[in-house]
């Protein structure tokens with residue numbers, strides 16, 4: 311299927327069309343703006359981590375992506391088709407793990423999945439038992455498949471929800487807090503499943519509070535704060551852009567800070583050197599200024615920012631964020647204020 315879409319591109323060409331995208335997405339709940347003006351783009355083949363503090367709008371955005379919540383304004387395009395018109399075509403190719411997947415408490419895990427499988431348009435009746443068995447194996451729930459859903463732990467319920475998302479091969483899998491309630495082994499299994507999906511070319515959207523997990527598993531990130539997207543793109547690019555700090559090792563800390571201040575370059579003194587914000591200057595300019603001022607420069611290093619630092623900068627009060635201290639760096643054992 312091909313043709314012009316709302317966003318002016320051609321559907322049916324998976325490489326060119328993002329797996330999902332939104333334009334001006336907004337959701338207001340009785341006066342509460344949950345999501346505002348969100349332009350999200352999920353490239354095909356990406357593993358996109360959706361990050362944000364509690365209440366920043368991640369779940370609401372995911373629910374709108376899946377057609378579970380109607381936007382107050384804006385548009386959603388899923389696998390090249392606009393919602394809600396294209397839902398019947400695109401949703402069978404989308405697997406989702408969202409809160410409250412609606413399993414029946416008195417049926418077993420297997421019976422619940424058999425019911426879910428019966429509703430899959432791309433799964434013929436004869437293939438249902440095998441598909442259910444494979445999904446249960448894949449999420450590590452085969453041993454408990456015949457127990458009632460009611461008696462499942464939170465982690466087992468999460469696994470069953472995930473099994474539902476993986477019943478048939480999908481082009482897009484959307485996971486809202488998939489490690490919620492899982493033990494470390496379960497968390498590792500989710501990581502493996504996501505890596506397998508990525509290797510098979512499936513696009514994955516995953517919301518998470520676990521920054522280390524996102525840093526380890528995602529190719530792309532979208533950071534939400536107070537209902538809006540404050541950053542999105544390839545994880546590596548965002549980390550590079552965020553690492554706008556230069557660490558200069560020098561025994562003459564005060565002279566270094568003074569020399570840079572004379573050139574309107576803000577710098578902070580550390581125990582064995584200085585830290586320079588590179589937002590408004592460059593590393594060569596800093597070094598040249600210091601050398602011209604006669605300050606001995608022993609080492610210059612660009613500081614790599616972790617996702618945690620970046621996240622804090624994007625979502626915390628700017629004054630607090632400026633105080634973030636990279637304590638893991640040997641050059642900066644402590645601040646001298």
Ligand SMILES: Nc1ncnc2c1ncn2[C@@H]1O[C@H](COP(=O)(O)OP(=O)(O)OP(=O)(O)O)[C@@H](O)[C@H]1O
Nearest residue numbers: 339342343344362363364365366367368369370371
């Ligand atoms: N059904 C609803 N009715 C009223 N307000 C809602 C509803 N769903 C979400 N909200 C509000 O919308 C805002 C965004 O909530 P949302 O659940 O999307 O955030 P989140 O980033 O997923 O949060 P968390 O990380 O805590 O799960 C919050 O202020 C929340 O209270």
